[in-house]
Amino acid sequence: MRYLPLTDDDRKQMCAAIGVESVDELFRDVPAALLNPALDGVPEGEGELEIDRRFRAFARRNLPAFEHPFFIGAGAYRHHIPASVDHLIQRGEFLTAYTPYQPEIAQGTLTYLFEFQSQVAALFGMEVANASMYDGATATAEAVLMAMRLKRNRRKAVLSGHLHPHYRAVIETMSRFRGETLVTSAPHAADPEADLQAVIAAIDEETACVVLQYPDVFGHVSDLTAVAARAHEKGALVVTVTTEPVALGLLRPPGSFGADIAVGEGQALGVGLNFGGPHLGLFTTRKEFVRQMPGRLVGETVDADGRRGFVLTLAAREQHIRREKATSNICTNSGLAALAFTIHMTLLGEKGLRRLARLNHARAAAVRAALAPLAGVEVLNRRFFNEITLRLPVPAAPVVEQLAQEGILAGVPGSRLWPEREDCRNLLLVAATETVRDEDIAALAGALGRALEAG
Numbered sequence: 001m002r003y004l005p006l007t008d009d010d011r012k013q014m015c016a017a018i019g020v021e022s023v024d025e026l027f028r029d030v031p032a033a034l035l036n037p038a039l040d041g042v043p044e045g046e047g048e049l050e051i052d053r054r055f056r057a058f059a060r061r062n063l064p065a066f067e068h069p070f071f072i073g074a075g076a077y078r079h080h081i082p083a084s085v086d087h088l089i090q091r092g093e094f095l096t097a098y099t100p101y102q103p104e105i106a107q108g109t110l111t112y113l114f115e116f117q118s119q120v121a122a123l124f125g126m127e128v129a130n131a132s133m134y135d136g137a138t139a140t141a142e143a144v145l146m147a148m149r150l151k152r153n154r155r156k157a158v159l160s161g162h163l164h165p166h167y168r169a170v171i172e173t174m175s176r177f178r179g180e181t182l183v184t185s186a187p188h189a190a191d192p193e194a195d196l197q198a199v200i201a202a203i204d205e206e207t208a209c210v211v212l213q214y215p216d217v218f219g220h221v222s223d224l225t226a227v228a229a230r231a232h233e234k235g236a237l238v239v240t241v242t243t244e245p246v247a248l249g250l251l252r253p254p255g256s257f258g259a260d261i262a263v264g265e266g267q268a269l270g271v272g273l274n275f276g277g278p279h280l281g282l283f284t285t286r287k288e289f290v291r292q293m294p295g296r297l298v299g300e301t302v303d304a305d306g307r308r309g310f311v312l313t314l315a316a317r318e319q320h321i322r323r324e325k326a327t328s329n330i331c332t333n334s335g336l337a338a339l340a341f342t343i344h345m346t347l348l349g350e351k352g353l354r355r356l357a358r359l360n361h362a363r364a365a366a367v368r369a370a371l372a373p374l375a376g377v378e379v380l381n382r383r384f385f386n387e388i389t390l391r392l393p394v395p396a397a398p399v400v401e402q403l404a405q406e407g408i409l410a411g412v413p414g415s416r417l418w419p420e421r422e423d424c425r426n427l428l429l430v431a432a433t434e435t436v437r438d439e440d441i442a443a444l445a446g447a448l449g450r451a452l453e454a455g
């Protein structure tokens with residue numbers, strides 16, 4: 001490929017042709033705070049060799065997740081992924097992130113996506129799942145948009161205060177210019193019932209949907225039946241969000257208590273942390289709503305000779321139909337991530353997933369038992385899966401930094417998720433999976449106790 005860089009004169013001519021003074025003017029709609037002209041810690045004008053050394057030095061400051069006691073969760077979880085998952089997805093038949101635009105020659109891809117959909121639908125206790133989305137946050141925002149399409153005369157969504165704030169931010173961004181009203185209750189970290197009551201109180205005849213996280217961002221496991229009943233009584237839809245799919249190996253699936261749309265994040269199974277991506281959005285709904293479901297759906301059929309086959313169907317996105325008729329322009333997730341999820345789920349099977357879920361809960365219970373006696377520490381959870389929230393006597397962020405210096409990744413401080421809320425500064429979200437060992441828990445309890453004692 002030839003590389004033909006533009007000259008300054010080229011740029012001037014192009015800007016003049018479209019009526020702007022400079023290239024920067026093309027980015028005038030981007031908030032100034034997001035236009036960072038320089039990278040922190042990186043001087044301008046350095047050569048490639050110097051930049052390479054500098055970034056290798058940055059990389060050495062990371063604490064690899066699998067080499068240290070690791071208790072970080074809040075939407076991304078470290079699990080053991082069998083080596084066979086990576087081995088299988090790297091086979092030549094599979095190793096592509098490409099999505100199946102040509103179903104007539106992609107029966108293998110369509111077959112495993114059909115299996116993926118079947119697994120996800122069963123996991124959530126719902127009737128239909130699509131072929132995945134970018135991540136849990138965009139799946140949640142698309143669920144709200146879908147609810148607005150189903151409830152055309154209603155423009156209000158009620159968001160639980162216990163919904164992950166990053167998910168809420170994505171909903172706000174995608175609803176920004178659509179004239180929709182988002183009502184968000186304040187988080188009650190120690191009282192999940194107060195949050196549910198606030199959601200119930202906010203539901204009225206204008207409400208298109210309520211959005212609830214299950215388990216919630218603080219790790220509470222609540223019965224959502226009463227909220228679902230109130231929403232349906234008022235004609236609203238119930239959207240549930242699950243950021244840790246392993247939890248559904250042990251907990252009641254969202255479909256059992258009345259969810260109309262159940263979405264989630266699938267990274268925990270097969271995909272791994274990978275420094276933040278790719279993730280895997282899971283999206284399910286009831287059959288009666290399938291025609292408004294975003295993304296792509298793989299269906300089963302037979303060919304002219306009666307042989308079983310698979311095709312893309314009900315893919316009402318703008319690539320397949322007229323733009324004004326599209327439900328969304330969102331694509332499927334990287335197909336390879338969906339395949340990794342499918343293989344991991346297949347290796348586990350129903351019994352294996354249930355056993356894995358029990359292991360996770362047992363590890364979290366052990367963490368809770370070790371941390372609860374520490375002076376000044378209050379554990380806020382009574383019912384939880386593999387994540388709990390602590391209230392410390394001091395701000396949590398400096399404590400997390402101090403423990404990181406000792407090689408312990410202690411969790412996510414509340415100020416990271418709710419920087420605007422003073423009442424969340426002392427909160428620390430701690431997750432434990434099957435990868436956490438007894439010595440890791442002892443190290444965390446000892447280091448946290450010393451840090452709090454030192455003040």
